[in-house]
Amino acid sequence: MERADEPAENLRQTLEWLRKELSEMQVQDQRLLLTLRHLHSVLEELRAASAHWEDARSSGAPSPIRARAGSEGRSHQPPSLGGLAQLLRGEESRRSSLP
Template identity: 70%
Template sequence: MEIPRETAANLGQTLEWLRKELAEMQIQDQQLLLTLRHLQSLLGELQAESTHWEDTRPSRSTSPFRARLGSEGRGYQPVSRELVQLLRGEESRRSSLP
């Protein structure tokens, strides 16, 4: 049984269209795969960094902010006795008068 010429031409066009679509889908699949691999590597880096921060965290009582600084003492500036008294609501022995 022979296929009429019109039907054969339509079938050929349809197959060509399917080949092009499949080729485009393969390119999209490759791009998605590259994106997925990149995201997986970023996720792995974030997990490693998170583990590092958890391992270097000194104790539960330390604030997360100070743990991220790397040490309790970094950035520490002593507070004057007058400021401590003022914050506690205690009167300073010094007079504000000259």
């Protein structure tokens, strides 16, 4: 036999669960925003580098890529891209935790 306060208790537990889920979603949204901002800055850096290389190429100057190849390793990534990959690997996936 059900008690009279059980529906109220179930509602309280459900609201508590919803508050917890919303709080977790806010944290995840903040992380995604930081990742998006970082991606935006990396894209801006790449655009600027690409424009520089295109300008140097069209002016007849030696290729910046060839000039850099002698002083840097061929598999070297810009630090911002390596950090981005690490950031993306560290992100947790959203899990479902139904009450």
